[in-house]
Amino acid sequence: xxxxxxxPLVLSGFLFGQDxxxxxxxxxxxxxxxxxxxxxxxxxYQLTKQVGHRLSGSEGYSKAVKWxxxxxxxxxxxxxxxxxVKVPVWVRGEESLQTKTGNGTWxxxxxxSLGNSEGTNGKVVEAEVIVVRDFDEFxxxxxxxxxxxxxxxNYPMKQELxxxxxxxxxxxxxxxxxxxxxxxxxGRAVLVRSISTAPDDVPHTGxxxxxxxxxxxxxxxIGPKTxxxxxxxxxxxxxxAKLVSNCGMRDDQDxxxxxxxxxxxxxxxxxxxxxxxxxxxxxxAQDDGAGVVQSxxxxxxxxxxxxxxxxxxxxxxFANEENGTRGGKAYADYVAKSSERHVFAIExxxxxxxxxxxxxxxxxxxxKQVQSWQPLFVPYGVYRIEKxxxxxxxxxxxxxxxxxxxxxxxxxxxxxxxxxxxxxxxAVNRRELLLGATVMAQLIYLIDNYWK
Amino acid sequence: xxxxxxxPLVLSGFLFGQDxxxxxxxxxxxxxxxxxxxxxxxxxYQLTKQVGHRLSGSEGYSKAVKWxxxxxxxxxxxxxxxxxVKVPVWVRGEESLQTKTGNGTWxxxxxxSLGNSEGTNGKVVEAEVIVVRDFDEFxxxxxxxxxxxxxxxNYPMKQELxxxxxxxxxxxxxxxxxxxxxxxxxGRAVLVRSISTAPDDVPHTGxxxxxxxxxxxxxxxIGPKTxxxxxxxxxxxxxxAKLVSNCGMRDDQDxxxxxxxxxxxxxxxxxxxxxxxxxxxxxxAQDDGAGVVQSxxxxxxxxxxxxxxxxxxxxxxFANEENGTRGGKAYADYVAKSSERHVFAIExxxxxxxxxxxxxxxxxxxxKQVQSWQPLFVPYGVYRIEKxxxxxxxxxxxxxxxxxxxxxxxxxxxxxxxxxxxxxxxAVNRRELLLGATVMAQLIYLIDNYWK
Numbered sequence: 001x002x003x004x005x006x007x008p009l010v011l012s013g014f015l016f017g018q019d020x021x022x023x024x025x026x027x028x029x030x031x032x033x034x035x036x037x038x039x040x041x042x043x044x045y046q047l048t049k050q051v052g053h054r055l056s057g058s059e060g061y062s063k064a065v066k067w068x069x070x071x072x073x074x075x076x077x078x079x080x081x082x083x084x085v086k087v088p089v090w091v092r093g094e095e096s097l098q099t100k101t102g103n104g105t106w107x108x109x110x111x112x113s114l115g116n117s118e119g120t121n122g123k124v125v126e127a128e129v130i131v132v133r134d135f136d137e138f139x140x141x142x143x144x145x146x147x148x149x150x151x152x153x154n155y156p157m158k159q160e161l162x163x164x165x166x167x168x169x170x171x172x173x174x175x176x177x178x179x180x181x182x183x184x185x186x187g188r189a190v191l192v193r194s195i196s197t198a199p200d201d202v203p204h205t206g207x208x209x210x211x212x213x214x215x216x217x218x219x220x221x222i223g224p225k226t227x228x229x230x231x232x233x234x235x236x237x238x239x240x241a242k243l244v245s246n247c248g249m250r251d252d253q254d255x256x257x258x259x260x261x262x263x264x265x266x267x268x269x270x271x272x273x274x275x276x277x278x279x280x281x282x283x284x285a286q287d288d289g290a291g292v293v294q295s296x297x298x299x300x301x302x303x304x305x306x307x308x309x310x311x312x313x314x315x316x317x318f319a320n321e322e323n324g325t326r327g328g329k330a331y332a333d334y335v336a337k338s339s340e341r342h343v344f345a346i347e348x349x350x351x352x353x354x355x356x357x358x359x360x361x362x363x364x365x366x367x368k369q370v371q372s373w374q375p376l377f378v379p380y381g382v383y384r385i386e387k388x389x390x391x392x393x394x395x396x397x398x399x400x401x402x403x404x405x406x407x408x409x410x411x412x413x414x415x416x417x418x419x420x421x422x423x424x425x426x427a428v429n430r431r432e433l434l435l436g437a438t439v440m441a442q443l444i445y446l447i448d449n450y451w452k
Numbered sequence: 453x454x455x456x457x458x459x460p461l462v463l464s465g466f467l468f469g470q471d472x473x474x475x476x477x478x479x480x481x482x483x484x485x486x487x488x489x490x491x492x493x494x495x496x497y498q499l500t501k502q503v504g505h506r507l508s509g510s511e512g513y514s515k516a517v518k519w520x521x522x523x524x525x526x527x528x529x530x531x532x533x534x535x536x537v538k539v540p541v542w543v544r545g546e547e548s549l550q551t552k553t554g555n556g557t558w559x560x561x562x563x564x565s566l567g568n569s570e571g572t573n574g575k576v577v578e579a580e581v582i583v584v585r586d587f588d589e590f591x592x593x594x595x596x597x598x599x600x601x602x603x604x605x606n607y608p609m610k611q612e613l614x615x616x617x618x619x620x621x622x623x624x625x626x627x628x629x630x631x632x633x634x635x636x637x638x639g640r641a642v643l644v645r646s647i648s649t650a651p652d653d654v655p656h657t658g659x660x661x662x663x664x665x666x667x668x669x670x671x672x673x674i675g676p677k678t679x680x681x682x683x684x685x686x687x688x689x690x691x692x693a694k695l696v697s698n699c700g701m702r703d704d705q706d707x708x709x710x711x712x713x714x715x716x717x718x719x720x721x722x723x724x725x726x727x728x729x730x731x732x733x734x735x736x737a738q739d740d741g742a743g744v745v746q747s748x749x750x751x752x753x754x755x756x757x758x759x760x761x762x763x764x765x766x767x768x769x770f771a772n773e774e775n776g777t778r779g780g781k782a783y784a785d786y787v788a789k790s791s792e793r794h795v796f797a798i799e800x801x802x803x804x805x806x807x808x809x810x811x812x813x814x815x816x817x818x819x820k821q822v823q824s825w826q827p828l829f830v831p832y833g834v835y836r837i838e839k840x841x842x843x844x845x846x847x848x849x850x851x852x853x854x855x856x857x858x859x860x861x862x863x864x865x866x867x868x869x870x871x872x873x874x875x876x877x878x879a880v881n882r883r884e885l886l887l888g889a890t891v892m893a894q895l896i897y898l899i900d901n902y903w904k
Contacts, residue, residue, distance in 0.1 A: 032612040160484040412883040431864040
């Protein structure tokens with residue numbers, strides 16, 4: 001194995017004329033510093049336990065902005081600023097869902113209205129539930145079978161996909177777009193099986209969207225176990241549901257992304273970021289408190305170790321990733337209008353788990369160069385360096401030709417808790433979190449040295 | 453990155469004449485089956501919640517033997533048998549530790565006597581505590597400073613080591629051998645900082661050993677936070693401790709390893725194993741309930757999918773790994789006397805975390821061949837295939853020239869909970885556990901096909 005990695009190491013040493021030994025030593029120092037003195041875990045404790053969840057437009061988000069501003073200053077940023085972002089506001093309010101079989105009694109079941117969805121305005125929507133597995137089964141229903149009913153899509157994540165992000169993309173279609181499909185055919189509400197890998201009944205929220213051509217019917221996530229149970233019961237008897245909810249969109253609000261930076265000795269900016277907002281349940285610990293504190297950790301590393309970055313290292317804590325990505329768009333708009341040259345941007349938004357790779361969205365020559373560094377990263381668990389998606393917040397920078405990367409942590413556990421009450425501080429491991437920050441700092445170190 | 457892996461794939465295709473495409477398809481089928489139909493997570497629930505912890509000689513271990521025997525039959529083993537093993541018996545009993553500063557009051561602190569240690573026979577041992585960081589500081593103490601005292605070794609795990617197993621080996625010296633060092637110089641008891649990566653104060657037990665030349669003084673693990681606090685206080689004032697414990701060795705008992713197998717179409721045995729015993733705190737979930745249920749899962753996989761193994765696939769659930777490794781020794785003794793030919797043995801005993809590699813203890817030609825399969829494993833997260841230690845239970849097979857391998861899962865979280873109250877079912881993730889079983893089954897599939 002060592003030989004397999006040694007070959008490209010020597011080869012690329014020739015190709016790129018790098019001093020691998022000194023790079024390796026510097027990367028070791030970065031790891032030593034963060035793994036022993038890193039403060040990201042304590043920072044995350046504050047963000048999750050003292051601030052809590054922080055959906056765009058909420059009081060929690062305002063607290064998060066204040067916390068992040070102070071934290072970036074404390075971490076040693078030369079300059080901290082708030083970037084104005086107009087954000088959409090969605091509120092949940094009181095909500096409940098009950099089901100019963102034909103001759104049974106009403107049972108409350110775990111539920112969460114989907115983000116951006118409209119509720120019942122506090123009124124009871126009661127109807128028969130039609131259960132389908134997927135779009136194929138839905139398409140086979142007649143309009144008469146759907147009209148006036150509530151449709152449950154019980155489409156599970158594909159557990160056989162080893163990278164759970166792929167299964168999320170697949171199952172996400174059922175959360176995002178089914179409300180209008182059901183409304184188009186006269187249905188009164190849609191229930192979707194939560195996008196979850198967990199063997200439990202916890203509901204997971206997340207963004208959905210309406211087709212403006214049809215009525216905005218309620219859209220609700222239920223737990224996987226309840227979804228399976230309703231499917232099983234529906235084969236034998238009629239099922240009814242009673243939904244009361246108060247969620248809906250409110251007026252846009254003025255909000256902010258929070259930015260802190262350490263000036264470099266030369267021109268050019270390197271961005272490291274995550275998103276500061278979260279859904280309105282749990283504590284937004286893995287999604288994306290982890291990315292926030294890792295980004296701050298990278299800044300702190302450069303400050304505390306005196307690494308003398310050539311480029312400005314900038315931590316951008318984006319507003320509104322969850323239900324609008326307005327923070328990412330606003331930042332790209334700012335960059336387009338500014339005279340700043342962006343050398344590189346990396347995002348951490350798939351959890352603070354043990355890192356395995358980087359997804360690269362940049363030209364092939366740059367991809368090859370980053371891949372040539374793979375042997376340097378293997379001791380830190382990063383072996384997979386491939387062309388790929390970088391992250392929702394930095395993606396708008398693509399049109400400005402900024403080379404982009406996304407941290408790829410181990411994906412096995414993320415969708416057990418993503419967008420749910422389970423996404424709390426206790427689900428984050430200190431070493432995993434800091435190791436993610438370490439490999440981002442290491443990659444930034446290399447790029448700061450070798451890219452103009 | 454793909455190119456880097458593609459090169460050795462093609463190369464080794466030439467070298468070993470394998471049909472990689474059909475192997476890849478078979479490995480995919482193994483993964484599909486285990487990730488969707490695997491029962492290991494439910495099995496682990498039973499083993500941890502219905503059986504619980506199971507130290508050698510305890511009632512829990514007897515229950516575990518019955519559970520494992522029934523479970524292997526249920527998994528479809530052609531033959532299930534109990535292998536007699538005479539095991540050492542250590543019992544904990546009631547225990548407590550209090551500390552106080554010179555003018556303070558007694559405070560109870562979290563503690564666990566170390567496994568195999570002798571206690572105070574229910575009497576109070578009260579003495580001043582001398583705190584040292586490491587052997588160097590201990591060696592600088594005079595005998596007069598040690599005599600009649602309790603010595604605390606506050607040696608932390610090296611958090612900067614990315615593979616935590618290395619830090620465990622380093623810190624383990626302080627747990628295993630310090631009691632007799634202290635006794636030799638007239639000390640009354642030894643306290644050791646728990647070998648832990650966790651940012652908490654949970655004590656971790658584990659095996660220690662006495663040098664028969666010196667009195668068997670008590671040896672106790674305390675939490676990392678308390679250890680640091682005592683170190684801090686000791687710089688300013690005297691500290692006293694009051695220990696009462698009842699632990700100690702009892703007579704050896706008759707016990708069993710549990711073995712189940714599926715006969716192959718040809719001669720030869722392949723072993724997959726973990727250890728059935730655990731420490732007497734927590735639930736022995738990651739250590740090594742995970743290895744137990746993964747081994748059973750591999751057997752079930754071959755049975756349910758009808759893979760038609762050439763060699764006998766044998767799950768060995770070893771007795772007494774934690775405080776004697778008598779199960780592993782007994783199995784090797786059995787193999788030495790039997791006419792069975794052992795083709796390969798693999799062990800899972802470092803947790804049911806997301807797999808990253810295999811450690812190989814076999815001749816260089818075989819190592820090269822297994823390394824040639826690396827590209828087939830990368831989609832399942834296994835990229836690190838190196839010469840290395842395989843596992844404590846199968847290690848005695850080395851002298852019989854059996855090729856050995858150890859599953860290497862991600863190591864970031866294991867020592868947060870290892871040998872402590874925190875090692876419970878809830879700390880195990882379903883997908884990670886099943887993915888570990890998957891890659892072991894895949895490796896066994898390849899070896900079953902290509903090795904004689």
